Amino acid sequence: MDPGPAGRPGQVIRVGRNFLGAPVYVADSVTTMLRGLVAALDRGDYEEEDGYLDVGVEIPSYLDDSKAVWRGEGPIPKKPRKIQMLGVDKVKDFDLEAIRRAPHLRAVTLFGEGPVDLRPLRDVPLEALRLDLNSVDLKQLAGHPTLRVIRLGTKDPVDLSVLRTFPRLEGVELSEAAVQGIGTISDLNGLLSLTLSYEQWRKLDKVPPLAAAGLGDNPTLSQVNEWAARFEPDELLGGHAYCVGRFQPDN
Structure with a gap:
């Protein structure tokens, strides 16, 4: 476009x-x-x-550039300076200390059981972080200067108070996470995009000005309608509300 x-x-x-x-x-x-x-x-x-x-059509993929993207399989390359994105499926078997030698790393996705020592991420100019782990301690990243987008999927509740310490935070997705302190979201004045589950949205009393709002965790159609009705046309900064995932039939 x-x-x-x-x-x-x-x-x-x-x-x-x-x-x-x-x-x-x-x-x-x-x-x-x-x-x-x-x-x-x-x-x-x-x-x-x-x-x-x-x-059988080869569609270009980000994986075609092995120098910029590393899937976390085996030991970190001896010359990791070109790595920009990292994805690890079994983080339990991976030593995150190795990424301190990847000064251009921008995006990290971690899957596994957890908890994981996230402190090595403080030493890289990380912008996007996705964590699908049983438990997450975001306080290990408190004050990260470049982190812009966080997506969480957890079983144990995550303390969201640390979100206030990220000066560049613009996007948050929590619809697949157990969280505590949902009211923290109301204090994030720089937030542009927010995706929550139906129950998380219900618990959020004040919605900060947003460019895009998302509803996740497979809501029912009636829940989608109820949620969308809370947004007035001037409540989103020229943006839109969207639903993530599938609609579920109402009982």
Whole structure:
């Protein structure tokens, strides 16, 4: 919609809330992308399993750049300076101390049991952090100067009071997390995007000015309608309210 100097209107870019990394160029147009899919189908280059069709077309991915993205498998590369994004599926078996040698790291995603010692993250210019762990101690990151986006999925309650100490915090997603101190959100004047579950939104008395508000954790349609009704047109800063996940049928 707004291509850069080397781009063109109508080009296809891969980007999204569940897509780790920077936007990736896919094709010069939707037509070009669809022609590649049709050609693969015509030559029989596809597999079907459980109703899902996997078409044999190589779509560019952030994983294609192994120098910038590291999946946390095996020891950290001997020369980690180019690593910008890190994703670890089994953080229990991974030594986070190693990332102190990755000075350009911007985005980290950690999956596993936890708890995890997050203190090594204080030494990198981290901007985006996703933690899907049983328990999380965010106080280990108190005052992080560059952290802008936090997404949590936890079983044990997370103390949110530390969010006040992040000077650049712009986005928070907590719909899959157990939290305590939800009222902290009301004090985050610099927040632009906020995604909570239906129950979390109910407990939040005051909503700070936002550009985008999200409802997660698979709400029912009636819950979506009730939640959306709380936002007046001038309550979002020219932004919008959106629902994350699937609607559930009402009883």
